[in-house]
Amino acid sequence: MSERGLRIAGLRAGVDGNEILKGIDLDVEPGSVHALMGPNGSGKSTLAFAMAGHPSYQIQSGTVTLDGTDLTTLAPEKRARTGLFLSFQYPAAIPGVSVANFIRTARQAVHPDDLTPSKFRAAIFEQLDVLDMDPAFLSRYVNDGFSGGEKKRLEMLQLAMLKPKYAILDETDSGLDVDALRAVGNSVRALREAEAGKDIGFLIITHYPRILQHITADRVHVMMDGRIVLSGGPELANRIEREGYDTIREEVAASAG
């Protein structure tokens, strides 16, 4: 099954004609965890939005394939139905639409008729428990008036309920307190330990390494100025924790010069 994987090949993309991603190559294998790290403004979130099909981001060249299906020309909802999930850094509020209704509609869109209402209900309550969330959460409006931690918990709830093949977590740790971060970590771990979730490939986009204390990365990539400049094992995250990005930046500059 050489085709399996979330494969980014030679991806160039930007906003309003400004190229931000200058040729990205990255393969996320099923069941693996890749961390994409880098300073602010390096293009990490652009990569996430371009992959998910945000209309403001144009792909100039290159491909993103999911288990062999080219996503780059698909509408966002088709990408989701193919098996891609994006956990947003800043999830949008949808006033008047309840969390339960939203997730039920999304689940029905990506996995039509695969759960009876009672099984859906049982599944969502189980996930609420993993995420340490009150069931009253389900009747609130999507992200409307949510705290930062509540928003990220809702992203994780959707991840668990939509069961994608690959998930991009864009700055899921930003703005979280310790408890919320632990809840997010527990959720991802529970998902990966479950039979249905063990093959999900993760691309975890983060500025700070602290989320990687809760979710161990198989591979760590460092992005700067729209390019992946360094890849390595989990120890690379520890180095960034100790040294920040400056020494890496200097090395890259030296080797380029």
Added chain:
Amino acid sequence: MPGSSATAVRGVSKLSLDAFLERFGEGSICAQDRYDALARYEELPVRTTIRGGRGWKRDLAKLDLSAVEPFAATAGYEPLRDALSPAALAAGVTIERFSHARRQHRAAFEAAFGRALDTREDKFASLALAFQNQGAFIDVPAGVSLDEPLTSALEPDGAAVFSYTLVALGEGARATVVERIAADGATPFVGAITEIVLADRAKLVYLVDQRAGAETTLVSTRRAVLGAGASLDIGFAELGGAHVVSRFRATAAANGARTGVVVVFFSDGDQHVDVETETVHAAPNTTSETIVRSAGIGHGQGRYLGNIKILAAAHGADAALRDDALLLSDGAHIDSVPALEIAANDVKAFHGATVGAISEDELFYAESRGIARTDAERMIALGFFEPAVARFGLAELRDELRSALEAKIGATAEFARR
């Protein structure tokens, strides 16, 4: 009408009022008052709703009633079937056809009639009074709490409908009333008057469910007056009609009265919906909250004018008004005109208004979850109304309104691509 020899009377004139009185008699409005009201209708100018040079396609100044039957030649109005439970009857609750109310419940009727509304101030209220032939009188005596909702339903009969709904709650009484204007394609014109009189500490939930036919012009005048500590929650769902002009004013006349106003309208096709609400704070420590959600699709037009008026005596008043409009097509247009008039010092007043399209961020968020764009638009648009719909204090009606709103979105199925 089959089997009828009666000739239809057309237009609103002294001649047609003569015919009306011959057909129905005075009812609760004496003949002289009806002739006076007709004269005022003819004299009073149309209060124009055109602002800033924008030409509305539909305008009351262009309203031509000359071909309209002011009453159905063959219609007969039976007394309202008594929808009251034995307990409500035993407690002395009244629901009566308005036309019979003065005769059958004179003391209660006269104690309430005209307390909240002076029809002389308004051209179309005067017209409705002159030809009043439908509507109800509802009276809930002091101290009576009524759990079952009461309904005042207009009965379309192919002719114009002129209705008067008078609701009076005694001290500490509590009730829920639905005013229903049902769909009927043949009704050309509805002129509606509603008068609500709440004694001290009375609590009323009053819900207007307007789903008239697509050819109907409606002009409604509604007034409420609240005693000390009284509470009114009034909801307007103005979903039907071709041209809707709906005007409401609540006057918090005594200390601590509270008014909650919710308005929902959704102009589609060539519909034009024009809603005005005013909450008058005339006494200390009175509060009001107004929430308006409107949308336009197709070439629908709408206007909301919301006024908060705080008189000098109303120290400690607290008023809030929130008006949000959603445009679902490039051809739709909604104006939002919130206004504050404040003559007292130590008051709190807030108003805010927005008009906009569905945000691309919300759409993308839903699409990224696998939800197709049109489904996402429908979901977001319905959700937009939800905070207002949720305030309609009757579960069955909330569900009906959600279905009606969804049908409007679906029927047009034309979202502008931006």
